Amino acid sequence: MSTPERDPQESQLPGMPQRLYLASPSRLMAWLDCPRRYRMQYLDRPRPEARSQRAHTSVGLVTHNVLRDFWDLTPVERTPTGVLNLVRSSWMDVGFKDAAQSARWRQRTTQEITDYLRTADRDREPLARERNVALKTGTLALSGRVDRMDERDGEVVVVDYKTSRRTPTTDDARTSLALAFYAAAAARMFRKPCARVELHHVPTGEVVAHEHSAESVRRKIDEAESIARDLRKADAAYRDQGQQAPDFAPNPTALCRWCDFRAHCPEGQAVGPEVSSWAALEPDA
Template identity: 60%
Template sequence: MQQGRATAPGSAGQGAFVQESFGGTPRRLFRASPSRLLAWVDCPRRYRMQYLDRPTPPPRAQRAHTSVGTAVHNALRDWWDLAPAQRTPDAGAELVRTSWIDAGFRDAEQSLAWRERAQGQVRSYLADVHPGDQPLGIERTVSLKTEEMALQGRIDRLDDRGSELTVVDYKTSRWEPTDDDARTSLPLALYAAAAWKMFRRRCVRVELHHLPSGAVATHEHTGESLARKIAEAESIARDARRAEDDYAEHGVDSGRFPTSVGPLCQWCDFRAHCPAGQAFGPEKSGWAALEDPAPRVRSST
């Protein structure tokens, strides 16, 4: 027996090996991403409209906080494509300017103010990032297969820190994340498990880097805690699969897609197609999250 060898979470079990060795029709794996799994948890009706209904009901126009987040993420991605000598905080701020998305804001004045604010946040953040510490991956797609699902997602940044890897996720919302947010995040745990398996290097540390405050929320998983998160994802996948199978038979008449009515209905991209969600309260404006924080939800990135 080999000693001291780390086994990546999500490795195929004996049952899968027996099935592959002696024939039989393998069960179709449920294809998912962390955002798809969390969409099911948040609201089955929104899940149906977003992933199953064809044609897909048109979503609302992009909100301003999404524009801010996308521009910041793009700038932090493209900064690593510069030559090391050009990786300065000011260069990062300039990348925010050139990648700015002017959508969802109240007016041009608000857009400009938030662009300058985002530039300042990126400049401050990059002042503490060594330009020579090239990450192992930037917006790296990782995948993980279990006996239940084939999962794929994209990591904002995957750091090579000695003998281990670290998953880094950028946050731009007004909510400052806590260590407990890092601990309970299903996407971060799945990314860590997938990176461990793909690169065959231990990956248990996950970090949430909050650009507005400069705070870093962290958690050190164990192999066991990652396995529990995989089991949680598989449980969600089983529920979603059963609902999708019912949808395949009954279509929109399926009763497995109830609306989860609550504060998120005021922010839902598919609210215009959901009477139950519309009845909860008035829709939030496209820039509301810049003034009043949206409800805290599980992160999908």
């Protein structure tokens, strides 16, 4: 007989120091978006079955993989043909309406990545790609993965790729908890200043940035600690009461039509019909 999986957030024995709360920015933001989705995604075991991958997720994963692997090519291979080969080898034909739509988006994605990389210094490799980073505070152990980090004029710059059809804004860069955490973690990891965070919108090549101060980073870390305190209480309630705990009420919004766990949430289903797997790419297709 297999033993139950031990909850890493489980409470300590009486008199023992409290463990740091283990979390990622995604976990923290899932709680703010919808406590019920948080419960299904992070606490329920077995986890409710999620819907199959959507087409825009396939495009995003391929784009991130190609932008990571591009720098493994030799300098003479860093060409449009090199990008084409990388997209072909990593393409995910999942979530699309049909083969024709998939082929059209494979071509479009190839062109968008190629155009984006035309502005890059292809002889200057990033400081890090898809690097795991971590940061500990007095109560919280945060971890996550950074798409890219550059070294510019002796400082580290955090780069996060975006592939949605919506172009990000400077407010997106300024208010992102994840980017502030990445900046703090990168500064400690490399022992270099890290104040600048950038969102790179691959479809348009647009870059939006924010320059953090020590105070603004501290505020975002304080925010993360505050969310983690709420999560610690909610996780404890779940251990005691399971799905009957009142902490996990749904937060119905228009985003429920996109939720991976919508099939298990009557309130989410009541918001409206589920969108197609390819709606984020071609709403009218």
